[in-house]
Amino acid sequence: MVLSLVTLCAKEVVSDHSSSPYWLRWVPGELYRPLLEAAFSSCRPLAVGDLVQRWPERTLRVGRKRGQTNPNRLCIQGLLLAVVRGLSDPRCVLQVLDLCGLQGDEGGMGDSMGGWSLTVALCTMVVQARTGAKRALKREGERERKRFSAVEREQDVKRERGQWKRERETSGDEATIADSQELGVSDGERMESSSGTVGEDERMKGVRRRMEMERIREAAVTSLGGSRKETEDKDAHSEVLVHVRADVFVNARSWERVRAALSTEGPLKLQCRYLRVEEISVSSIRTLLDLLPPHGLMGIDVRYSSLGVAGFVELLPLLSVFPSLSSLRLHYCNLDFRRDLLDQKEALKDLSLGLSQLKNLRRLSLTALRLPGQLRVLLSSLPRPLEILELPYLSLSPADLAYLSCSHHASSLQQLDLSENHLDESTLTSVQRLLSQSSASLLHLSLSGCGLTDGLLALLLPSLGGCLALKSLALALNPLSMAGLTDLVRMAVRMPSLRHLLYPNPLEDYQPGLPELPSSAQLLDWPLDEHADINTTSSQLNRLLVDNTRADLFLTCDLLNYDKDLVD
Structure with a gap:
């Protein structure tokens, strides 16, 4: 591959981090992208952080391109830290951070960040941004309180001086002077006594006035729905500065952290494109789905979770609320109709009804679910033809293959996986018909x-x-x-x-x-x-x-x- 002149120059620029304070201030916005790509490819996490903290565009997409390896783990960590720092940097205008497709394999080649590690790092970043915003709001509130108190004190002093002057003019200064002369009091002693008495009274009134205003303010906060602390927390978390889009990988170890990040209201908002869950219960999956916004989720992948037929039926209505859901994958989820014999007919009816609500499903992957003879129930209820159908280890029967070859999905299939399903003379005609129906699209x-x-x-x-x-x-x-x-x-x-x-x-x-x-x-x-x-x-x-x-x-x-x- 021949590198362009811009790419070669960008690699040279980011190679020396000590010079970044000099060239960063002069770099035009259109060169930030090639500089960031050069920093990733050269594994320069400090340069990645400097560029992202000052990112001049509203959107930043960082994902693996075809033929390229995943970015280095240190570079991804530097990017996430820079996003948090950029929240308080006026030079950063970032509003959308797109990390979809970035995950590598855990324990894979190189030092890339796997799906689970990236999910944990993202959730930590979201929670830390919330805590930082809360501290910043508290400091700002303290400064505002001091500023308000100083203004009040200044107004009280001016008010006290004006009131003392008016009282002096209206109380008959001449009579006071005459009485003082009869008692032999000097002018200086008279003024000191008068100002001291009036000033003390007015100071007491000023203190009572401030206490009354504070009490009214507290009552107003409480009437609006909570304590001062709750109101400050609400203000700190109500404004979303950056939306973070990513593919989320959840298992039993990361479930609590992901749940906390999805339920957090703060300057960073985590959005999920593809949700992959492993070894967690149906109730935990339901909790995660309830926290996700209806729009945005495109696929869900459930692996090694003991759903059972009843659990799968329970999840299907929850999936129907996501209009963009196009991919459903279930791998080793303990669905076995040969074992679940009780109320099987009712379960099949509920299963068919739930699948019929997935209006935009394009991919269905079912691995080792042991559903012999039930393929018609699963696929006939889907309202639109599938483009990707993966059925490995499904113990397909001749009747299943016969239905598939004549179904409305056959002519639209682009990807078909029938691995580990035994084929013989009894199924050969159905497979031949299936390949003939899908020959133009497969x-x-x-x-x-x-x-x-x-x-x-x-x-x-x-x-x-x-x-x-x-x-x-x-x-x-x-x-x-x-x-x-x-x-x-x-x-x-x-x-x-x-x-x-x-x-x-x-x-x-x-x-x-x-x-x-x-x-x-x-x-x-x-x-x-x-x-x-x-x-x-x-x-x-x-x-x-x-x-x-x-x-x-x-x-x-x-x-x-x-x-x-x-x-x-």
């Missing part, structure tokens, strides 16, 4: 671990070859021989849009003793033959690419590192 297809043998694959290849828009195809952990793999690659090179093909290791590469029709679990655990050269298999398959001039097609058997999202 971009990504996964049939890994479906028990496809050489014979089944040969019958399925014409339907696969008809999916001319397909960009990625995953067929890992299927019991195919080298001859079957060769036929697969010969078909793949004739598909102009295909860019990634995940193929299984051929049966010839495994150690002896493998069953005749091994399962996907056996293929995953069975050791490969040390004497077999895996590179030979790869070389034979890649030679077919060279012969057909398909350098743009990537072949791999690496199941763990395969990522369809890398396809352009």
Whole structure:
């Protein structure tokens, strides 16, 4: 990649933090973006902080771009600290901080900030901003109180002097002077005595007046709904200066902190685009959903939470209040209709009714929910066709696949995952019909671990070859021989849009003793033959690419590192 002159200069400028006080004051607003990108790519957290604290635009979006790694953890921490400091910096005009898509994997490569860590840091930033605003308001209130007291004292002094003068003029000064002369009192003693008596009385009146005004002020605050402290807290938290948009990752350890941040009213307001929850109860999920504003939430991902059928039915009405919700993902959530037999018909009715309220759902992912024979109930109630349907480990029956191939979703599917659902002769016709219906729209297809043998694959290849828009195809952990793999690659090179093909290791590469029709679990655990050269298999398959001039097609058997999202 050729770097532009602006990028090269920006990297050089941010490389020396000691010079930032000199160049920051002269940098025009349009150069802040390339300077910030250079600070992220060069891992300069101090430069990131300086730029964000003075950010000259209303919106700041920081997210991972395609082909780039996540920003360094220290840079993200510097950004968050600078956002809080920028609240009191008049040079900063930031109103929206967008961190959607920024999360990396916990424990991944490099020193990027994972989804859970970023969520905790964001919630801490929101709470700290609230505390700082409260302290600032308290200091401002104390200064205002002192200023008001000084003004009152000055007004009291002026009022006392004027009243003393008027009383002196109206009380008959001449009589007082005559009496004083008869008593032999001097002019100086008379004035001192008169001013002392009147001044003391007026000072007492001034003190009583201030006490009465303070009492009235306190009564007014109480009548408006609370104590002085509550009113100050309300004033401190009522104005939102910066809206923070992010994907929120919640588990049992971070639930309390996320709940506190979402319920906090302060200068920073946390908004959630995608909510991912792990290992928390239905009641906790319900509490989080109640704290989220109706607009903004686009997807929810529930993992490893023991929802059960009843819990899922309970959550569906809560999801219907989010008009922008387009993605629903449930992974290992203990939904098993084969075990939950009590009131199953009523539960299915409630489930169908709840799904029918999700008007804009575009993605539905259900992993290991054990719902054989119930696919029609789940999908027929959805009002609009799905674009992404992921059904791995779902124990789909022939009736499920038959319904799916004829459903209103088939012709709109762009991504389909049927991994780990056993396919045989009884389901072959339904799969062929499904591929034919979705051939014009399907971009990504996964049939890994479906028990496809050489014979089944040969019958399925014409339907696969008809999916001319397909960009990625995953067929890992299927019991195919080298001859079957060769036929697969010969078909793949004739598909102009295909860019990634995940193929299984051929049966010839495994150690002896493998069953005749091994399962996907056996293929995953069975050791490969040390004497077999895996590179030979790869070389034979890649030679077919060279012969057909398909350098743009990537072949791999690496199941763990395969990522369809890398396809352009």
